Amino acid sequence: MRLIERFFSVIGANTIDRVWRLGFAARFFLAMLSHSGETFRRPRLLLRELYASGVLSLIIILVSGLFVGLVLGLQGYDTLQRYGSSEALGILVALSLVRELGPVVAALLFASRAGSSMTAEVGLMKATEQLTAMDMMAVNPLARIMAPRFWGGVLSMPLLAALFTAAGIFGGWLIGVIFIGVDEGAFWAQMQANVSFRDDVFNGIIKSAVFGVAVSLIAVFEGFDAVPTAEGVSRAITRTVVTSALAILALDFVLTSFMFRGL
Amino acid sequence: MIELAGIHKTDEILRLMTTPYVEINGLDFAYGDRQILSGIDMQLPKGKLTAIMGGSGCGKTTLLRLIGGQIKPDRGSLKVAGHEVSRFNERELYGMRRRMGMLFQFGALFTDLSVFDNIAFPLREHTRLPESAIRDLVLLKLEAVGLRGAAQLMPAELSGGMARRVALARSVALDPELILFDEPFTGLDPISLSIIATLIRRLTDALGATSVMVTHDVHESLAVVDYVYFMAGGRMVGSGTPAELRVSTDPYVYQFVHAQPDGPVHFHYPADNLDEQLLAGAA
Amino acid sequence: MNRRVMDLWVGVFVVIGFAAVLFLALKVSNFSASSFATTYEITAKFDNIGGLKARGPVKSAGVVVGRVAEIRFDPQTYEANVVLKIDSQYQFPNDTFASILTSGLLGEQYIGLDAGGDERMIPAGGTIAKTQSAIVLEKLISQFLFNKASEGKKDAGAQ
Ligand SMILES: Nc1ncnc2c1ncn2[C@@H]1O[C@H](COP(=O)(O)OP(=O)(O)OP(=O)(O)O)[C@@H](O)[C@H]1O
Numbered sequence: 001m002r003l004i005e006r007f008f009s010v011i012g013a014n015t016i017d018r019v020w021r022l023g024f025a026a027r028f029f030l031a032m033l034s035h036s037g038e039t040f041r042r043p044r045l046l047l048r049e050l051y052a053s054g055v056l057s058l059i060i061i062l063v064s065g066l067f068v069g070l071v072l073g074l075q076g077y078d079t080l081q082r083y084g085s086s087e088a089l090g091i092l093v094a095l096s097l098v099r100e101l102g103p104v105v106a107a108l109l110f111a112s113r114a115g116s117s118m119t120a121e122v123g124l125m126k127a128t129e130q131l132t133a134m135d136m137m138a139v140n141p142l143a144r145i146m147a148p149r150f151w152g153g154v155l156s157m158p159l160l161a162a163l164f165t166a167a168g169i170f171g172g173w174l175i176g177v178i179f180i181g182v183d184e185g186a187f188w189a190q191m192q193a194n195v196s197f198r199d200d201v202f203n204g205i206i207k208s209a210v211f212g213v214a215v216s217l218i219a220v221f222e223g224f225d226a227v228p229t230a231e232g233v234s235r236a237i238t239r240t241v242v243t244s245a246l247a248i249l250a251l252d253f254v255l256t257s258f259m260f261r262g263l
Numbered sequence: 264m265i266e267l268a269g270i271h272k273t274d275e276i277l278r279l280m281t282t283p284y285v286e287i288n289g290l291d292f293a294y295g296d297r298q299i300l301s302g303i304d305m306q307l308p309k310g311k312l313t314a315i316m317g318g319s320g321c322g323k324t325t326l327l328r329l330i331g332g333q334i335k336p337d338r339g340s341l342k343v344a345g346h347e348v349s350r351f352n353e354r355e356l357y358g359m360r361r362r363m364g365m366l367f368q369f370g371a372l373f374t375d376l377s378v379f380d381n382i383a384f385p386l387r388e389h390t391r392l393p394e395s396a397i398r399d400l401v402l403l404k405l406e407a408v409g410l411r412g413a414a415q416l417m418p419a420e421l422s423g424g425m426a427r428r429v430a431l432a433r434s435v436a437l438d439p440e441l442i443l444f445d446e447p448f449t450g451l452d453p454i455s456l457s458i459i460a461t462l463i464r465r466l467t468d469a470l471g472a473t474s475v476m477v478t479h480d481v482h483e484s485l486a487v488v489d490y491v492y493f494m495a496g497g498r499m500v501g502s503g504t505p506a507e508l509r510v511s512t513d514p515y516v517y518q519f520v521h522a523q524p525d526g527p528v529h530f531h532y533p534a535d536n537l538d539e540q541l542l543a544g545a546a
Numbered sequence: 547m548n549r550r551v552m553d554l555w556v557g558v559f560v561v562i563g564f565a566a567v568l569f570l571a572l573k574v575s576n577f578s579a580s581s582f583a584t585t586y587e588i589t590a591k592f593d594n595i596g597g598l599k600a601r602g603p604v605k606s607a608g609v610v611v612g613r614v615a616e617i618r619f620d621p622q623t624y625e626a627n628v629v630l631k632i633d634s635q636y637q638f639p640n641d642t643f644a645s646i647l648t649s650g651l652l653g654e655q656y657i658g659l660d661a662g663g664d665e666r667m668i669p670a671g672g673t674i675a676k677t678q679s680a681i682v683l684e685k686l687i688s689q690f691l692f693n694k695a696s697e698g699k700k701d702a703g704a705q
């Protein structure tokens with residue numbers, strides 16, 4: 001009996017704590033948005049963050065995209081040729097990348113590459129009193145540190161997802177057309193006839209933009225909220241990666257069920 | 264003795280003539296349940312250099328953070344230039360901080376910026392000076408702390424004492440009206456220490472700034488400051504001009520000025536008798 | 547990191563990022579074909595649309611001339627109203643015949659338009675009068691079995 005009671009009281013306390021943190025994060029988000037003007041008035045701030053979250057993620061995004069495309073090409077061909085429709089390989093590779101794998105896997109990689117370093121940077125600045133020092137110099141860290149990182153992530157994410165998808169389709173083409181010998185014309189023509197710009201490509205871009213907002217927000221918030229010690233920062237980084245992954249998958253489910261319901 | 268009393272009188276008159284830039288009355292502050300400061304009264308006259316001394320953990324840094332508006336007092340009033348700091352909104356608070364410089368106890372240099380960019384940071388954020396003017400200002404500040412040659416180094420490449428000197432240069436980059444130095448002398452060798460002490464004095468005079476300096480270095484600071492406050496256990500336990508303090512018989516002040524191990528301030532955190540504890544461990 | 551090198555890299559990143567989006571729009575999907583061309587809508591009523599889906603192709607002589615925009619059920623007539631978006635560059639005569647066809651034996655279903663000989667063209671928002679419903683495989687089979695059965699009965703009656 002006591003055990004059950006304790007079980008529920010722990011769960012209850014945890015839930016209250018979560019909800020409280022969610023509210024805190026929402027307030028942080030609004031405050032950051034209201035301090036975002038400076039980010040766009042000073043392109044140099046944004047440029048630095050585009051470099052940190054976009055350019056530095058390029059290699060991992062392109063290489064992973066290529067490999068995912070190669071695997072899709074192999075597996076897809078293996079299945080499709082049993083039904084004698086191997087020329088549909090282009091559709092299969094393109095649709096799965098454009099709609100799901102591109103936005104989702106790119107966002108997961110982004111969270112572990114750029115998101116974790118965002119958290120580490122902000123968390124360490126907090127731990128070494130750099131954020132306080134900045135605040136004492138009448139420079140708001142929300143405007144100077146958090147907002148540019150957030151927007152850098154938000155703007156990079158859709159471009160990274162598009163690059164991932166393009167690299168994946170290139171991988172599928174490499175396997176299908178170059179190695180296996182699927183007819184090149186059929187590969188592209190079938191793909192083009194069956195992938196819709198508005199319903200597939202555009203929705204995929206929307207998805208990646210939403211993921212970009214979620215991951216960047218989680219990353220800067222966890223950094224800002226980190227306990228200002230070495231251990232606290234390392235925990236915050238772990239939380240960024242885990243929370244981002246869960247958020248990406250949950251949001252993906254919600255978005256997919258809205259976007260592709262009619263199909 | 265009569266002579267000393269005379270000095271005392273003129274100093275007191277000078278003090279009363281200058282309006283206090285920072286005025287603290289009956290201030291209490293607690294972190295959660297833990298009372299850190301109680302009943303603090305303090306005046307920092309305009310254009311003067313004041314020192315705050317006290318044992319480790321007695322709340323000196325906390326007091327500076329209160330003056331900077333980072334935390335709010337639970338009770339009492341804290342006025343800077345006649346305005347109650349705890350009633351400032353964000354814009355007013357930043358307005359005050361723009362005219363204030365703070366040297367952090369642990370430096371708090373921006374680790375992703377070079378020494379040069381660290382000192383240029385407040386100038387770039389708050390002025391529209393051309394880059395050439397910023398360059399000149401930064402180099403002058405660096406020259407003052409003796410680190411012009413280190414301008415291109417990163418904070419990670421500095422020694423502890425160098426980092427503090429860079430932080431000192433950064434805190435006065437905007438020629439502030441109010442400067443808060445949290446232990447400017449830690450990690451400095453005796454030569455740099457006396458140079459920095461005179462530098463702080465000269466800066467205060469040149470800028471007409473109101474300066475507060477938290478320090479443990481009694482002799483060096485008594486030589487340069489105008490007034491000293493002693494803290495213990497979150498309270499003000501004594502104050503006076505250097506001349507008064509040197510002859511003071513107040514037990515707190517005496518212990519501090521003459522660095523006596525025994526007195527009202529204890530070195531040890533309250534604990535059991537050492538012999539008993541060692542014996543208990545051996546048993 | 548040198549500022550100019552950083553700017554250059556960010557520039558490269560943005561350019562290839564947008565190039566990837568363009569690649570997805572022009573080479574992977576049908577952005578050029580469907581999203582720029584203006585279209586007009588016409589409606590066709592079918593008794594049964596089978597497995598026709600929104601966004602399915604509308605073909606004439608095997609060439610895609612439009613797409614199925616919307617499928618609605620009409621509770622008055624118990625028919626399916628299918629709205630077609632036809633590329634503005636194509637006009638069809640009033641007596642055009644619309645049927646639901648299947649590509650291959652089990653492939654996707656599409657609408658085939660057979661142009662008639664009328665002088666007047668279907669206006670935007672107009673209706674196709676002559677339609678033929680989808681061939682539903684189960685119906686075809688049951689019809690076939692029914693015919694066989696009745697043939698068998700006839701044979702039995704003759705004996
Ligand atoms: N953020 C905090 N939360 C809770 N307690 C704190 C916090 N910061 C400081 N304290 C406590 O407040 C007391 C005063 O701290 P403060 O930093 O003001 O000391 P100090 O006088 O500057 O000491 P030192 O000379 O060692 O720098 C200490 O006992 C410390 O444990």
Ligand SMILES: [Mg+2]
Pocket residue numbers: 323324325368445
């Ligand atoms: Mg301190």
